[in-house]
Amino acid sequence: MSRMLLAATFFGIAGYVAWFVYGLLFPGPPPQLDPNEWWGPNETRGRQDTSIRPFQVKFSDEMIKDLRARLKNYRSAPPPLEGVAFEYGFNTKQLESWVQYWAEEYPFSEREKYLNQFPQYKTNIQGLDIHFIRVKPNVPAGVTTVPLLLMHGWPGSVREFYEAIPLLTRQNPGYDFAFEVIVPSLPGYGFSDAAVRPGLGAAQTGVIFKNLMNRLGFKKFYIQGGDWGSGIAAIMATMFQEEILGHHNNMPFVQNGRTMFRTVIGAFIPSLIVESHLADRLYPLSKTFSFLMEEFGYFHLQATKPDTVGVGLTDSPTGLLAYILEKFSTWTRTEHRNRPDGGLSVYSKVQLIDNLMVYWSTNSITTSLRFYAESMSRKNRALYYDKYPSDVPVWFLQAKTELFYQSPTILKVKYSNIQGTTVLDEGGHFLAFELPKVFADDVFKAVKAFRSYHESRPKTEL
Numbered sequence: 001m002s003r004m005l006l007a008a009t010f011f012g013i014a015g016y017v018a019w020f021v022y023g024l025l026f027p028g029p030p031p032q033l034d035p036n037e038w039w040g041p042n043e044t045r046g047r048q049d050t051s052i053r054p055f056q057v058k059f060s061d062e063m064i065k066d067l068r069a070r071l072k073n074y075r076s077a078p079p080p081l082e083g084v085a086f087e088y089g090f091n092t093k094q095l096e097s098w099v100q101y102w103a104e105e106y107p108f109s110e111r112e113k114y115l116n117q118f119p120q121y122k123t124n125i126q127g128l129d130i131h132f133i134r135v136k137p138n139v140p141a142g143v144t145t146v147p148l149l150l151m152h153g154w155p156g157s158v159r160e161f162y163e164a165i166p167l168l169t170r171q172n173p174g175y176d177f178a179f180e181v182i183v184p185s186l187p188g189y190g191f192s193d194a195a196v197r198p199g200l201g202a203a204q205t206g207v208i209f210k211n212l213m214n215r216l217g218f219k220k221f222y223i224q225g226g227d228w229g230s231g232i233a234a235i236m237a238t239m240f241q242e243e244i245l246g247h248h249n250n251m252p253f254v255q256n257g258r259t260m261f262r263t264v265i266g267a268f269i270p271s272l273i274v275e276s277h278l279a280d281r282l283y284p285l286s287k288t289f290s291f292l293m294e295e296f297g298y299f300h301l302q303a304t305k306p307d308t309v310g311v312g313l314t315d316s317p318t319g320l321l322a323y324i325l326e327k328f329s330t331w332t333r334t335e336h337r338n339r340p341d342g343g344l345s346v347y348s349k350v351q352l353i354d355n356l357m358v359y360w361s362t363n364s365i366t367t368s369l370r371f372y373a374e375s376m377s378r379k380n381r382a383l384y385y386d387k388y389p390s391d392v393p394v395w396f397l398q399a400k401t402e403l404f405y406q407s408p409t410i411l412k413v414k415y416s417n418i419q420g421t422t423v424l425d426e427g428g429h430f431l432a433f434e435l436p437k438v439f440a441d442d443v444f445k446a447v448k449a450f451r452s453y454h455e456s457r458p459k460t461e462l
C-alpha cells in the first residue's frame with residue numbers, strides 16, 4: 001500500500017513537473033485582449049468620435065501664475081546630511097536654484113512654441129482622447145516612407161523624442177528610407193486622457209496604440225520603446241505578430257522562468273550566458289539585487305499606492321521637480337548619486353523643465369503613477385506576455401548605464417528573430433533624450449536590417 005502511495009506521489013510530482021516544463025516550452029498562443037474595451041466614462045459609450053483633431057500645447061496665464069505662486073511659496077526642506085549628495089534622494093541644497101529657475105527664468109511662451117513645433121493631434125480611442133505627434137518625412141521622391149511608433153515611459157513624456165524626431169524624419173546618408181513618426185502620450189500621461197476605471201496597464205495600452213496606428217491608416221508598422229515604452233513594445237510584438245514589422249527596444253528585459261534559470265546559470269559560469277567584456281553589467285547578481293533594493297522603492301510605492309504619492313506631487317511643483325529629477329539623475333548614471341548636483345547637467349535645465357511642464361500643466365502625475373498599479377495588478381500579471389515567444393524581427397540597443405542588462409543568450413528565450421544588438425559604452429536610461437543622434441542612427445540601422453529581412457522573405461509585404 002505504501003509503495004503504491006509512493007508511486008502515486010512520484011507520478012503526481014513528475015506529471016506536475018512535466019506539465020510545468022511543457023508550459024514553459026510550449027506556452028500556446030498569447031492571450032488576446034478586447035480591442036474595443038471602453039476606458040472613458042460610461043455616458044460616452046458607443047458615441048465615439050473617430051475624427052483626428054489638430055492639437056496645440058497651451059500654457060495658460062492662469063496656470064503659469066498659479067505655478068509661480070506655488071514655487072515662490074516653497075517651504076525649504078531641511079538641509080542634506082553632511083557629506084551627502086544624491087544618495088538620500090534629491091539634494092535639498094540644490095532645490096533653491098531649480099525652483100528659482102523655473103519660476104523666474106524658464107521662458108514659458110518660448111517653450112510653448114518649442115513644444116508646438118511638430119504637428120500634434122488628438123483622436124478618441126476606446127473612450128480616451130489620445131494625444132500624438134505625427135511628423136511626415138521631408139525627403140526627395142524615391143525615398144520610401146516607413147511608419148514608426150515611438151513610445152516613451154515614466155517619468156518621461158513625448159518631450160524625450162523632440163531632439164530625435166528631426167533626425168528620424170530626414171534622409172540619413174546610406175539609407176533609402178526615412179520615418180514617418182507617430183509619438184503618442186501614454187494614456188494618463190501629459191496630453192492623453194486617463195482611464196476612469198481600473199485595468200489600463202501596459203498590455204491594454206498596446207491595444208490602444210495599435211488602434212491608433214490603424215486609424216491613421218497603418219496596418220503594419222515598426223515600433224520603438226524605452227522604459228514603459230519598451231514593455232508596451234514587447235507586448236505589442238507578442239500580441240500583434242502580423243502587424244508589427246520590426247521592434248527596436250532600448251530597455252530589453254524578459255522575466256520568466258527560463259530567463260531566470262539562464263541568469264542563475266550565468267552566476268556560476270558567466271561565459272555560458274554573457275560575453276566576458278559585458279559580464280559586469282549583469283554579475284555578480286548580488287550587485288544587481290542591491291541595486292534593486294536601493295533604487296526600486298518608487299516602483300513598489302507607485303504599484304501599490306499611486307494616489308497617495310500623487311497628492312503631494314500634484315500640489316507642489318517643487319515636490320514634483322525633486323521626485324522626477326532624482327530619476328533623471330540616477331537613471332542617467334548611477335554614480336551621479338555621489339555628485340552634489342546629481343550630474344543633471346547632462347541635460348539642459350530647459351529640457352528637464354519642459355518635461356516637468358508636460359506633467360504639471362496637465363495635472364497628470366497621479367494618473368501616470370497609476371500605470372504601475374495597473375500593469376502590476378494580479379489580473380495583468382496573469383497575462384504574463386513575457387512567457388510567450390515573439391518572432392517579430394527585433395533589435396536591442398543597450399546603453400552602458402541602463403537599469404538592467406540581459407545578454408542575447410537570455411533574451412533569445414523570448415525573441416526568436418534577433419536581427420542585431422548594439423551595446424553602447426555610453427548613455428543611460430533616457431537614451432533618445434540624452435544621445436539623440438546615437439539613438440536615431442541605431443533605429444535606422446535596425447530598420448534597414450528589418451527591411452532586408454522582409455525582402456528576403458517573398459511572402460511578407462513591406
Ligand SMILES: *[C@@H]1O[C@H](CO)[C@@H](O)[C@H](O)[C@H]1NC(C)=O
Nearest residue numbers: 038040041042043045196197
Ligand atoms: C460603467 O459600466 C461598467 C460596465 O457596465 C460598470 O461595471 C460600472 O459600474 C459603470 N460605472 C458607473 C460609474 O456607472
